[in-house]
Amino acid sequence: MKIVRVEAIPFAIPYAKPLRFASGEVHTADHVLVRVYTDEGLVGTAEAPPRPYTYGETQESIVAVIDKILAPQILGLTALEREAVHARLDRTVGNPTAKAAIDMALWDILGQAAGMPVSGLLGGYTDRMRVSHMVGFAPADEMVTEAERIRDTYGITTFKVKVGRRPYTEDVAACRALREALGDDIELYIDGNRGWSAAESARALREMADLGLLFAEELCPADDVLGRRWLVAQSPVPFIADESATRTGEVTRELLGGSATAISIKTARTGFTASQRVLHECEGLGVEVVMGNQIDGQIGTLCSVAFGAAHRWSTRHAGELSNFLDMTDDLLTEPLRIKDGTLRVREGAGLGIAIDPEKLDRYRKDR
Template identity: 90%
Template sequence: MKIVRTEAIPFAIPYAKPLKFASGEVHTADHVLVRVHTDDGLTGTAEAPPRPYTYGETQESIVAVIDKILAPQILGLTALEREAVQARLDRTVGNPTAKAAIDMALWDILGQAAGMPVSGLLGGYTDRMRVSHMVGFAPADEMVAEAERIRDTYGVTTFKVKVGRQPYTEDVAACRALREALGPDIGLYIDGNRGWTASESARALREMADLGLTFAEELCPADDVLGRRWLVAQSPLPFIADESATRTGEVTRELLGGSATAISIKTARTGFTASQRVLHECEGLGVEVVMGNQIDGQVGTLCSVAFGAAHRSTAHHAGELSNFLDMTDDLLTEPLTIENGHLRIREGAGLGIDIDPDKLARYRQDR
């Protein structure tokens, strides 16, 4: 299973509507399909979604760093030499989604070679996850309508509400409207993408104390060190570190420094190998984890559910596995389906990723 070739294929698929949140907005899924080929004919596949406003990566930078820097360093290694691959990838700083896609593609190869689902190789806890849907910025009535549509169509009963605008008017009002419309049994949590100050966050949490929220995520910047610690110390909710905790060292810093009490794991930025390290660190420290979403397409979502379903801790809460519903199309031959609020892993060897060649030809940007 020696690595003989990699591909980094840029593609672009429009969203049905812009996805808006405090750190930016997205109109098109400008992602990169990553393939790793071995000398025995196996091909591993994953997806790298650039988020320049969060990690600094662009579609062009992902293609360039894979083609010019990362791929040449791992040619000749085997898919089993994951630690050697990680060591060589880590010679280059940053570029988390490019590295993560290579790692997941290698796991896909291992699953195919073993004739097993990757989720089984990772842990095999269950074959599905409950789904959480992200509700982005919009007038409150439109946010309610979207949540009701997703609940009624797909059976989803957990919603992540994007906040970070005007905390005492738009954001609190939207959360209150969602709770009133959806009822007490629907799970709601909020994600600020660093859009509020610590004092704004504290006041907003007080004003929403009666809404039964389950988590608060990245309400204010982690770089506002003292303000963030002050906020988390008084937060009545588990406080999730997401973009501030992208590596094991950052997870340690945020948790032990009092800047977070829970962690979001995103396979799009830590692959499977580093995500397991983050997960085991969190389990050792006794903090909760949630499976986050990098606004992944269906390929990336398959990777997320494979990891999330593999472990008891990540399967405990609903995973953010539905952002692909906002895309006008995707690359899989057999599209994903959410049924009764759950998304299943793909059966069969590897990750079960089968790319439709006609769709790839239609949406790729390098030809």
Template identity: 70%
Template sequence: MKITDVEAIPFAIPYRKPLRFASGEVRAAEHVLVRVRTDDGVVGVAEAPPRPFTYGETQAGIVAVIERIFAPQVVGLSLLEREVVAQRLARTVSNPAAKAALDMAIWDALGRSLDVQVTELLGGYTDRLRVAHMLGFDEPAAMVAEAERMRDRHGITTFKVKVGRRPVSLDTAVVRALREGLGDDVDLYVDGNRGWTAAESARAMKQMNDLGLLFAEELCPADDVLGRRWLVSRLDVPFIADESAVTPADVTREVLGGSATAVSIKTARTGFTGSQRTHHLAEGLGLEVVMGNQIDGQLGSACTVAFGSAFKLTSHRAGELSNFLDMSDDLLTEPLEITDGELAIRPGAGLGVEIDPDKLARYRQDN
């Protein structure tokens, strides 16, 4: 079970409509497929979604760092030496999506080698997650219509609403329209992607106080240390640290500093090994956890549900698993299906998914 080769293949698949939010927008899934091969002929896969406006990574940068720096450091290691892999990757700063995809591809290869599902290797708590859908910037009527479509077609009843625009009244009007249009049978929470100031955030949350929101996520800049502490102390809902809490050390700083009371775990930026560390820390600190979405494709969503279903804490809330529905196509041989508001892990070893070679040939960018 030794690693013999690592590939990083850039590909691009258009979205049917762009997803817009305070820190940027996404019109195409310009991602990187990572493949790990072993001396037993096993191939593990994962997906790296670069987010230059959040972490500074680009598609070309992910390919370069994996091929030139990471691959030489892991080739020759056993699939079981995951801590050695983690420490070698840690020598290079940043590059979270590149590190995460390589880590998850190794876990997928390990599961395939042992004929065990990744979620069983991680914890095996359940086999599915309830699904939350992210709603990007749009007019109130359009966002309500999208939420109704997701509820009616897929049974989704939890929605994460992107906010952070100016004036603030645009966003509060949208959230109010969603509550009035969908009723009290759905769960709503807001994500500012650091777009508001602390004062704007406090005012907006006061205006939405009667809407029964589950959470507020990254409403104001992470480097506004005093403003965030002031804001969080005035909220009556958990405040989720997302972009500000990539590592366990970040989580510790944000929570003990009074800047957050919950955490988003995104396997796309911490893989399975790093996500385990964050999960265990959150469990020890008694934090709420939400499985987040880095606007993943279906392969990335399969990784998220594999991790989220492995633990009681991460499966308690709906995970952000559905934005692949906005993509015009995907790479998997069998598309993921959300049924009755849930996404189940795939049967079979590893992640239980396979890459369609014809689709990869069609969408890869390095030909």
């Protein structure tokens, strides 16, 4: 199963409505389809979603780094030599989603070769995950309407609320409106995308103390080292590190430094190999994890649920697996279906990713 070619195809699919949050907003899924080809005819597939305001990657930079730097370094290696692949990829700093997509495509190849689902190779704990839905910036009544629609249509009862605007007016009011409208049977947690200061975060958490929040995520920047430690020490709920914990070393730094008490795992930035390392570190320390969302399309969501469902520790909480619902289309021949608040792992060998060639031709940007 020697690697003979790596393909990076840029494509763009509009969102039905933009997703807005403190560090930016997304109107179009400008993603990259990554395929790894082997000499035995097996092809692994994954998706790289650029987030320039978080990691500095763009669609163009992902295509360029794969074509010009990453792919040439791994040609001739086999899909089994993942450690050797990563040793070569890590010679180039940054570019997390480009590297993650290559890693997941290699796991897809291994699953196909073994005739097993990747989720089974990773651990095989269960075949589905509960789903959490992200609610983006909007007036409070619109956020409530969206959450009610998602609950009633898909059975989802966990909501991640984007905050980071005006903490004492818009954000707190929106969270309170959601709790009052949806009742005590749903789970709420907040994500600030580094939009508040530590002092603003502390006050906002006090004002929301009666809302029963499940988590608070990245309310203030990780670079505010002392302020964030001060905030986390008094936080009434587990504090999730997300953008600040993109590698295993950063996870260690945030947890042992007192800057976080929980971790968001995103396969879009750490693939399966590094995500397992992060998960096992967190499990060993007794730290909660949440399967996060890189505003993934359906391909990326398939990868997230395959990993999350494979491990007992990552199924303790609902995974952020629903943001593809806001896209107007996708590349899969068989769309994902959320039913009764859960998403199932695809059956069959590998990741179960089958690309519709007509849709790929319609949305790709390199022709």
